[in-house]
Structure formats: structure tokens, C-alpha cells
Amino acid sequence: MKYNGILFSIILLASFLTGSLASNRISLVCQANTCSYLLQFVLLLFVFIVSIEVGSKLDISRLNEIFTKTWSLVSSTIVGSLIAGVVFSLLFSYSIKLSLAISLGMGWYSFDAPTVEAYSGSMAGSLAFFANFFREFLTIALYPVASKLIGKTRPIIFGGATTMDTSLTVIKTIGDTDTIAVAFMHGAFLTLIVPLLVPALLSI
């Protein structure tokens, strides 16, 4: 069976939407955080299998190149999010600190929304949730198309911190071993940076 990247991405997107729509009915079964634990387990299983695949095709002599590419993407993701925060603040007269705190969540809605909410109230927290959620959602939806237009590596920036878990699923369907390794490291670096950056920014 041959796997078509874009077709599989549509299946992934449909799966995500089906899960969202089914949540009302299945929530009766998924009590006491059962679904969250199951999600954690499946995520770890997915990461383990993907990493075995990456490791089996890893060319150690190219490790330096992969690190350079990752660092370049991480820098662009941070700078891009900073510019977006500033432009958003100017366009919609939002506080610059708040706009930056939201945009620098870089897709990690489960961290950014509660953090922003704690500092600036529920309205700002909701905005942080949706802005970061849409970043993840749009990455899943747009990565296949964007990878055809601007290459497989550049659209990794779309995913921000989520490229080490949720959006790695769609990157994996299109990307080669190098792209998967870069995407994971990109997400991992940003996942380390976001919890330092956002609270520091909000406490200024």
C-alpha cells in the first residue's frame, strides 16, 4: 500500500475534528482523566516509534548540519512570533506585553493560556488559548500544502513548540528522516524556551 502524504494529512485532520466532535458523547466514558492518560501513552508510543525510525536512518556525519538547521529555524520562529506580537499590538491597540506573551506561546496553548490568564484575566487567557490552538490546527491543515510551495523544512516554523508532538504527526507523513529530526529538535528547544520566556515577559 502506497501512502500519499496529502491524503494522509487529510485523514489526520479528519481524525482530530472527529475526536473534537465526539468528545461530548465519549466524555461519559472518559472520566477521571482516562483520556488524558491514554493520550500521554499514545504520544510516548508515537515518539518512540518515530525516533527508532529516525535513529535507524541517522547519518552521524550530518548531525552538525541538522543542529545548524534546527537552530536557524528556532531563531526564525522566535523572531517571527516577536514581530507578529508587535504588529498585532499596533493593529488592534492591544497591550504590547500581552500581545507578545500570546504570540510567544508558539502553539503551546496548554501552557500559554493558563499563564496569560493568571496575569491578565480570562479574556486574555482565552485569546492566548485560541491563538496558540489555531497555530497548531493550521499547521496540521497547511503543512502538506506549504511543504510543496516552500520546501519541507521552512513550514516547520508554523508548528512552533508543537513540532515535537502533535504536529510531528503531519510532518512525518511528508518529511524525510532529516526533516523529522529537525522538527522534533525545533519543538524540543522551543518547549524549553517558552516556559522561561512567557512568565519572564509577563512579570516585567
Added chain:
Amino acid sequence: MLSPIIPVFILGIIVGYLLRKMRTGFLGRISLWIAVILLFLTGLDLGSSWLYTSFGLMLLLSLVLAVMAMIFGVIVQVAVEKR
């Protein structure tokens, strides 16, 4: 969210590197179907409230901010690569 993922990834890389002589192509197909289950569970965990929210303006603003963050990141990357 962060803690177990990085050690698991590093362990997987080491296991994969040690098994590099073996055929691991079937893992690619397995991981794709695990990805489908993973995204279904993510949707399930997140719930459906975001689909029916009444904060239309907030949704629009957050969409604008998300798209800008994504596009500016790519523009910066292209500029860096061209230098």
C-alpha cells in the same frame, strides 16, 4: 508535557541506531496509524467547545495573530537563508 518525551526520543534514536542493520520500514506505516489515533485522542481531550464558541471576534483576532506568527517566521527564515 515535556518531561518523558525527550528521554523517550533519545532512547528511540539509540535503539534505532543499534538496529540500523534491520529492516525498520514497517515502523513508518505503524507510526502513521498511531498518529491518526493520537490526533483523535487530542481532539477528544480538547473537547468541542472551541467549535461552538460565541466569541466570534476573539476567534478572528486569535486567528489573525496565529497566521501572522506563522508567516513572519517563514519570512525571517527565507531572509536569513538568502543572506
